[in-house]
Amino acid sequence: MWRILCGIGVLVAIVHPLAESRAVRRRGGAELQLDNYLSYDGIMQYLDQLALAHSSRMTLKDVGRTYENRALKMAMITNGDGRSGKRVIFLDAALHSREWMTPAAALLTIHKLVVEFEENSDLLADYDWHIMPLANPDGYVYSRNTERYWRNTRTPNGGNCFGTNLNRNFAVNWKEGFPQLRDPCDENYAGSSPFSEVEARTVRDIMHGLVESKRAVMYLSLHTANRSVFYPWVYNTAPVPNQEEHDEIGKFVADRIFQSTGTIIKTWQYALYDGTFGGTSMDYALLAGFPLSFVFEMSGTGRDNVEYKFFPPARDIRHLAEESWTGIKAFAAKAIEKYPPSRAISHNQMVELPKNAAPTIRGFNSMVGTVCIFFLYLTSVLN
Ligand SMILES: [Zn+2]
Numbered sequence: 001m002w003r004i005l006c007g008i009g010v011l012v013a014i015v016h017p018l019a020e021s022r023a024v025r026r027r028g029g030a031e032l033q034l035d036n037y038l039s040y041d042g043i044m045q046y047l048d049q050l051a052l053a054h055s056s057r058m059t060l061k062d063v064g065r066t067y068e069n070r071a072l073k074m075a076m077i078t079n080g081d082g083r084s085g086k087r088v089i090f091l092d093a094a095l096h097s098r099e100w101m102t103p104a105a106a107l108l109t110i111h112k113l114v115v116e117f118e119e120n121s122d123l124l125a126d127y128d129w130h131i132m133p134l135a136n137p138d139g140y141v142y143s144r145n146t147e148r149y150w151r152n153t154r155t156p157n158g159g160n161c162f163g164t165n166l167n168r169n170f171a172v173n174w175k176e177g178f179p180q181l182r183d184p185c186d187e188n189y190a191g192s193s194p195f196s197e198v199e200a201r202t203v204r205d206i207m208h209g210l211v212e213s214k215r216a217v218m219y220l221s222l223h224t225a226n227r228s229v230f231y232p233w234v235y236n237t238a239p240v241p242n243q244e245e246h247d248e249i250g251k252f253v254a255d256r257i258f259q260s261t262g263t264i265i266k267t268w269q270y271a272l273y274d275g276t277f278g279g280t281s282m283d284y285a286l287l288a289g290f291p292l293s294f295v296f297e298m299s300g301t302g303r304d305n306v307e308y309k310f311f312p313p314a315r316d317i318r319h320l321a322e323e324s325w326t327g328i329k330a331f332a333a334k335a336i337e338k339y340p341p342s343r344a345i346s347h348n349q350m351v352e353l354p355k356n357a358a359p360t361i362r363g364f365n366s367m368v369g370t371v372c373i374f375f376l377y378l379t380s381v382l383n
Contacts (some may be wrong), residue, residue: 015064032111034318037100040070040141043134047073047106050114056080058114063132064202069156070137072202077113077131079124088215089332091288092132093204093222095166095281096151097139100309101298102222104317104319105324108135121331126341127217130206136166137197148166148311153197155183164191166176167277171199171351172287173235178275190279203281204288211289211347218292220328225300225309227265228264229253229327231324232293234270243269249292249334256330261323262297270295285322289347292335298324 030049038046051060057080064072084184087238091109092101110131112120123129132240134140138154152163161184168174168181171194175181180188210216234239250267257265270282285293299311302316312320321370339345 016300026072032107032115034104034108034321036142036314036319037104038107039144040137042136043103044071044073044109047110047133048319050110051075054114057381058110063202063206064198065184066136066138067153067197068141068319070136070141071135072132072135073197075110075114075129075131075133077110077124077129079117079121085215086126086128087132087217087219087341088128088210089218089335090130090206090210090216090282090285091220092329093224094133095135095199095203095221096223097136097143098149098151099222099224100140100143100311101317101324103133103140105222105298105321105328106131107227108321108325109328112329120329123329123336127332128342129332130210132203132206135203138199139163150191151187153251154201155197157189157192157193159184161185163187164189164197164200165279166197166200166203167199167223167281169195169276170204170279170281170284171195172280172283173276173278173280175278176235176277177356181277181279184213194279199248200281204284207284207285207288207290211349214345214347215255216288216347217339217345218288218294218331219282219290220293220322221281221295223295223299224298224299225307227263227299227301228273228295228297229267230270230273230282230295230297231268232270232283232286233276235276235278237269237271237276239269240286245338246292246294249331250294252297252334253327253330257323258329260326261300261325265299268360273361284351287350289349291339291345291347294326294331296324296331298327308356 030046047060051058057078059076061072061074062310063074067082068139093106104281137150139150143150152165156162165188168190174194175190179192211322219330231246254267258265282295301307302312
């Protein structure tokens with residue numbers, strides 16, 4: 001009986017993904033739905049289907065598990081020419097879970113690079129893109145289902161308080177700046193220690209991996225809805241060594257967006273805009289050795305000119321995601337122009353590399369297969 005069940009299990013584990021892969025390829029890939037905000041499952045399903053349909057140019061990597069055991073996934077996008085070790089643009093979205101437009105813009109970016117590859121191939125000639133479209137899935141699910149304005153992770157802090165602000169959890173002047181960073185019940189809580197959150201550790205490990213392999217060029221973190229391009233430092237009012245370069249790229253992005261939709265985007269060094277505090281991923285990326293690091297605070301203003309901030313109505317998702325793509329494309333074009341392969345990069349590492357690597361997660365199907373093959377072997381030996 002067990003052997004029959006396991007035999008069926010192994011067959012399903014092997015045949016099901018193959019059949020699905022053929023079906024998705026026949027359909028020419030997944031449709032990106034931008035008529036509504038996608039659920040966590042909807043985002044994962046879209047990524048799975050896209051990776052199946054375009055396996056020569058997109059690899060979907062399991063990069064970690066959240067506190068509530070959801071998958072953290074990263075799309076690794078190339079032009080399929082087989083050249084390894086290209087420089088990388090690393091983009092993440094939804095570190096703050098209530099900023100619902102950011103995963104939509106990240107998914108549209110993946111769509112533009114993978115499905116509309118021909119139109120955007122210049123952005124992939126000498127560069128790969130690594131994109132985490134949902135960096136805080138636990139918070140995103142909680143924001144969608146329970147408390148819309150939820151911004152943080154879902155780790156318990158004791159005393160019926162939950163969650164750490166991922167963009168305060170990085171090891172740069174951690175917990176310094178203002179009192180709420182130390183309040184476990186506040187939405188600015190910086191965590192119980194630097195990198196207490198697995199989601200922040202995952203982003204950190206990706207950054208260090210790219211720096212170690214000398215591929216890191218630009219870190220771009222998507223937020224809403226301040227209509228700004230921010231560059232480091234946040235923790236310090238001093239200028240970064242390549243401030244002019246950051247400022248030029250930010251103004252180029254703002255200009256491209258203004259030409260396209262009329263939306264006004266301002267460019268700032270963050271500390272000069274809103275004071276200094278510690279723990280941000282943007283500062284950490286620069287300290288880890290990325291030459292360029294930005295936060296893009298996308299617009300949350302609808303076409304009716306109403307400021308919807310974090311939750312623009314569904315009818316505006318596509319328009320705002322397209323506007324953000326105009327910006328993201330400008331960031332990339334300018335970064336690539338500034339850092340062609342001929343320009344050597346001294347990855348100036350001002351923070352230590354972590355000793356612990358992110359755990360590797362195996363797919364469920366392959367796990368079922370392995371366990372059952374072992375079980376079949378065991379029963380045949382015992383018989
Ligand atoms: Zn934010």
